[in-house]
Amino acid sequence: MRAFLFPGQGSQKVGMGAELADVSPVAREVFEEVDEALGQKLSRIMREGPEDQLTLTENAQPAIMANAIATLRVLEREGGLAIADKGNCVAGHSLGEYTALCAVGAFPLADTARLLKLRGQAMQAAVPVGEGAMAALLGADVEKAEALAEAAAQGQVCEVANDNDPTQVVISGHRSAIERAIALTKEHGIKRGILLPVSAPFHCSLMQPAANAMAKALDDCPPRGFSLPLYANVTAAPVSDPAEELGLLVEQVTGRVRWRESVLAMREDGMEDFVELGGKVLGPMVGRIDRDAKVTSVVMMADIEALAKEIG
Structure with missing residues (x-):
């Protein structure tokens, strides 16, 4: 098939x-x-x-x-x-x-x-340009990504946007929350977070x-x-x-x-x-x-x- x-x-x-x-x-x-x-x-x-x-x-x-x-x-x-x-x-x-x-x-x-x-x-x-962002999490499964997003949100939006494959999950939300998430990747057992060159935070609230x-x-x-x-x-x-x-x-x-x-x-x-x-x-x-x-x-x-x- x-x-x-x-x-x-x-x-x-x-x-x-x-x-x-x-x-x-x-x-x-x-x-x-x-x-x-x-x-x-x-x-x-x-x-x-x-x-x-x-x-x-x-x-x-x-x-x-x-x-x-x-x-x-x-x-x-x-x-x-x-x-x-x-x-x-x-x-x-x-x-x-x-x-x-x-x-x-x-x-x-x-x-x-x-x-x-x-x-x-x-x-x-x-979303006004500059207020939102997305990041690819390398070496992350969706459970790790969800835990990271929750920890980084701190009252802002930080959500899993794309569950692409077992090695890559993308998060989306307020720029400062996404930057916090990138800084916290190692603590959550995630290899690396990379800010994506996108102009808006797609697939989030x-x-x-x-x-x-x-x-x-x-x-x-x-x-x-x-x-x-x-x-x-x-x-x-x-x-x-x-x-x-x-x-x-x-x-x-x-x-x-x-x-x-x-x-x-x-x-x-x-x-x-x-x-x-x-x-x-x-x-x-x-x-x-x-x-x-x-x-x-x-x-x-x-x-x-x-x-x-x-x-x-």
């Missing part, structure tokens, strides 16, 4: 999608449709930068989605494979959950781009204004029926009901990304083969969660051709 995975923020880089766009009209169509939906030349920023423009949350989120959907569309139209036929479920990391939903027909491409643009803007606006904005946006543009079940970030469980998924997408803005648990749940449900489309971030995480899982990362045309040959 096979799961298709879609990456989240941090997987963006200048030049993303350029090779696909150069060789595939199908990929170019995706980038052009996203540009038109957003009323900006996002594809140019993806191809040429500058990097600081690409890493802006409101640009990075739709860019990562566009790159992954372009990869998927080339696989489907030029590789002759439909993920509804070749896959058993989908999952995405944070914004990747929207990409996954687009991939299985819950959102049209243009709507997905607009929702992610708004999501990025709302998340950036929720400080994001509530952004969750409110997404609730309104999703009420106006709700997900439709989808062709494969999706493992939701906040529950680490499969969902097939669009109305339920709408609520989970709102909850996701402030909630924990339970990626490690999601992968374990997919394995328990029989998934053996994990294919990451449009990035090389989730594949290594899956490998650290379960060494027996088969992992493939698909980014370039050669990767698409190899996958089409293997599973076609």
Whole structure:
């Protein structure tokens, strides 16, 4: 059984999608449709930068989605494979959950781009720049991270944001609380804490204004029926009901990304083969969660051709 995975923020880089766009009209169509939906030349920023423009949350989120959907569309139209036929479920990391939903027909491409643009803007606006922060805890399991976050909070917000894999947990909250947490890592048996280069504290309760904005946006543009079940970030469980998924997408803005648990749940449900489309971030995480899982990362045309040959 096979799961298709879609990456989240941090997987963006200048030049993303350029090779696909150069060789595939199908990929170019995706980038052009996203540009038109957003009323900006996002594809140019993806191809040429500058990097600081690409890493802006409101640009990075739709860019990562566009790159992954372009990869998927080339696989489907030029590789002759439909993920509804070749896959058993989908999952995405944070914004990747929207990409996954687009991939299985819950959102049209243009709507997905607009929702992610708004999501990025709302998340950036929720907390004044400099007041929030995130840190990656290396050599930490989720229990150690929770204990550290509780000790560092001291009346402020300091919460586990991403349970990525057995060796990496991300915390999020007020900047001073995150800095306290980094200083306390050794005392909690954690190898190291690294402040992340992000402009807002994602996936913690400080994001509530952004969750409110997404609730309104999703009420106006709700997900439709989808062709494969999706493992939701906040529950680490499969969902097939669009109305339920709408609520989970709102909850996701402030909630924990339970990626490690999601992968374990997919394995328990029989998934053996994990294919990451449009990035090389989730594949290594899956490998650290379960060494027996088969992992493939698909980014370039050669990767698409190899996958089409293997599973076609």
